[in-house]
Amino acid sequence: MSQLSFFSAESVPPAIADLTGILAASGQVVLVGGAGEQGARLSVVVDELWRAEGLAEMIADADLEPEIARTEEDSPLVRTSVDVRLVAIAAEWTRGAVKTVPPQWLPGPRELRAWTLAAGRPEDDRYLLGLDPHAPDTHSALASAMMRVGIAPTLIGTRGSRPALRISGRRRLSRLVENVGEPPADPEAVVQWPRV
Template identity: 60%
Template sequence: MAQLSFFSAEAVPPAVTDLGGLLAAQGQVVSSREGARVSVVVDSVWRAEAIAEMMRETGLDAEIGRSEEDRPLVRTAAVPQLTTLAARWTRGAVKAVPEGWVPGTRAQRAWVLASGRVELDGQRYVLGLDPHAPDTHNVLAQSLMRAGVAPTIVGNRGPSPALRISGRRRLMHLAENIGEAPDDPDARRNWPHI
């Protein structure tokens, strides 16, 4: 039985700022007169369901639908509670990482839910980055490093940029931070192993 870390995502109260982890991945934030909306297109229904649950834990409504490419899409309503998050994560109309951002455990969990996957039989783990926001990649690598998980940028010029985490100690630190995998076989296969 795994022991719950005192600092894991399960031990920290939910906050709207946790959704920054979705924006570190391929998530988007859009502002309107009503407020702001966070959305993310993912590759699996289990990811969409777990992200929707995380959104609801922060007190927001969440809906799951399909993208134009027929992939699972999860999003909030446009609400005032997300305007500060939107302002911090954008410069004009472009996604930007907030200055000095350090992803907390729940933001790391959101990032893993949006785009994390096991690589090389569990020896490495990758967190996806937004291919449409290449200026965020180096900053996100530094942000994750400040959180105690040192990554390497891979595929920066391709369609699937990511941060690769390797080494038992780093993988263990990430796994302790994000807590248990959702109760789904595909989720467990895509969760960091230690």
């Protein structure tokens, strides 16, 4: 029987800011509407349906409307409805049309869970949190944010199509596992979830 950590994602009340973990991965936020009625939408393309379903659950927990669709390449796509409450996140995470990491951003348990759902995968005895290959300027800032929460990663694959933060070592992996909580019930999710 596993004991639930006080710091894990299950012990933290849901908030819209949790979804910024999607932006740490390859998620996007776009402003929609004019000056009078402006909202924003968060979206991310993932490689497995269980990831989209897990993120849709987090979106619903944050009191937003989730939608799961498919891209033209038949990859699962999960997104929020357009909502005025996402405008602040859009302002913090973009400079012009470029995705950026807010200087004060720290990945808490639920942000780490969203990031893991969007782009986490095991690599032997290490764990990778995928980064956005189209936003290389975010990579170092995200590595620094992880260091500030006590999970020092190694930045890998920056010249390829699958950049990631590699987390290795028992203590760092334990901290990640403790934060992200239990995997979704899907058997593939269990295989892909971080463990020590």
